[in-house]
Amino acid sequence: MDIIQVDHLYKKYSVKQQREGLIGGIKDLIKPIWNEKEAVKHINFCVKKGETVGYIGPNGSGKSTTIKMLTGILTPSSGKIIVNGLEPYKERKKNAVNIGVVFGQRTQLWWDLAIRESLELFKYIYRVPDKVFRENRDKMVELLKLDEFYSTPVRQLSLGQRMRAEIAAAFLHSPSIVFLDEPTIGLDVVAKEQVRKFLREINKEKETTIILTTHDMDDIEQVCDRLLMINDGVIIFDGKMKSFIDAYGNERIITVQFEEPIANIDIDYGDVLSIEENKVKILFQKEKISATQIVQNMSQKYPVVDCHLEEPKIEFLIRQVYEGRELNGNDKIFASR
Numbered sequence: 001m002d003i004i005q006v007d008h009l010y011k012k013y014s015v016k017q018q019r020e021g022l023i024g025g026i027k028d029l030i031k032p033i034w035n036e037k038e039a040v041k042h043i044n045f046c047v048k049k050g051e052t053v054g055y056i057g058p059n060g061s062g063k064s065t066t067i068k069m070l071t072g073i074l075t076p077s078s079g080k081i082i083v084n085g086l087e088p089y090k091e092r093k094k095n096a097v098n099i100g101v102v103f104g105q106r107t108q109l110w111w112d113l114a115i116r117e118s119l120e121l122f123k124y125i126y127r128v129p130d131k132v133f134r135e136n137r138d139k140m141v142e143l144l145k146l147d148e149f150y151s152t153p154v155r156q157l158s159l160g161q162r163m164r165a166e167i168a169a170a171f172l173h174s175p176s177i178v179f180l181d182e183p184t185i186g187l188d189v190v191a192k193e194q195v196r197k198f199l200r201e202i203n204k205e206k207e208t209t210i211i212l213t214t215h216d217m218d219d220i221e222q223v224c225d226r227l228l229m230i231n232d233g234v235i236i237f238d239g240k241m242k243s244f245i246d247a248y249g250n251e252r253i254i255t256v257q258f259e260e261p262i263a264n265i266d267i268d269y270g271d272v273l274s275i276e277e278n279k280v281k282i283l284f285q286k287e288k289i290s291a292t293q294i295v296q297n298m299s300q301k302y303p304v305v306d307c308h309l310e311e312p313k314i315e316f317l318i319r320q321v322y323e324g325r326e327l328n329g330n331d332k333i334f335a336s337r
């Protein structure tokens with residue numbers, strides 16, 4: 001069952017042009033010039049109940065705009081969204097009952113209240129039945145390890161503690177979908193792990209649909225089964241996380257270090273990613289050539305002193321796709337569903 005349907009979704013903003021100088025400023029007041037900025041350009045996708053979707057893209061690509069439309073904060077310029085059978089921007093309050101939201105940069109907790117009181121208030125706002133509240137609260141306290149600061153006012157919490165409390169608040173009313181925008185930003189490794197583990201567990205146990213926007217690729221790799229990639233307002237990849245990794249599974253990166261600095265190198269068996277003094281980094285397909293052959297080949301031209309072989313990290317692969325690189329003969333998974 002599709003819990004989210006996005007159909008030809010389009011959003012443009014009107015942006016006031018700023019003229020230069022004092023006279024320009026006065027003209028802006030009297031007769032402003034408006035320009036249009038297309039943020040999301042006719043995108044389509046569906047999400048099934050219980051899916052964990054990583055919604056990623058470079059800065060300014062349209063992620064937050066999409067999430068704001070899905071949560072009902074913004075109205076699309078055209079196209080349609082159905083979330084849990086509702087059009088979020090038309091039925092914002094009803095939609096809010098079914099969803100949870102975490103915006104990493106903003107708090108939805110009350111600054112002077114302890115987490116205990118904030119959660120009680122959420123119980124009241126969302127009309128969470130006593131039994132459900134007790135069950136959910138106890139689970140959050142346990143999984144997110146809230147007990148050590150459960151009675152502390154929010155303003156006295158560290159960023160990692162506050163973020164765990166934000167997440168507890170978002171999941172408290174058993175929403176069917178939770179949108180998380182940069183939930184691990186600024187957290188240390190331990191806090192990040194706690195958040196990721198919690199998301200995995202709650203998804204498994206309650207089948208909560210998770211839409212996760214982040215620039216941290218470890219979040220995506222550890223939490224999400226599906227990857228939805230947007231660039232310049234257009235979906236450029238929609239598929240299983242596994243298909244994405246498999247499409248690149250044959251690739252390796254070798255760094256070869258020479259005795260002397262080299263200026264340039266010409267090869268036809270891979271892509272030169274960088275040359276830094278005496279080190280060259282090459283991306284190659286291991287089916288076509290082995291690392292040993294590359295080193296042998298290079299050492300015929302320049303004395304080699306060291307080499308290092310690695311698998312490309314997902315972050316690297318994603319950046320390559322942003323930069324317009326095609327998937328290895330597997331471009332069908334570029335098509336949006």
Ligand SMILES: Nc1ncnc2c1ncn2[C@@H]1O[C@H](COP(=O)(O)OP(=O)(O)OP(=O)(O)O)[C@@H](O)[C@H]1O
Nearest residue numbers: 013015037039057058059060061062063064065066
């Ligand atoms: N309120 C607004 N008025 C005008 N333009 C906007 C507004 N909000 C966003 N934009 C523009 O729309 C485009 C998409 O922005 P959006 O915030 O959706 O990107 P994003 O992918 O979430 O970026 P980031 O990763 O930096 O948060 C950008 O070019 C941005 O400048």
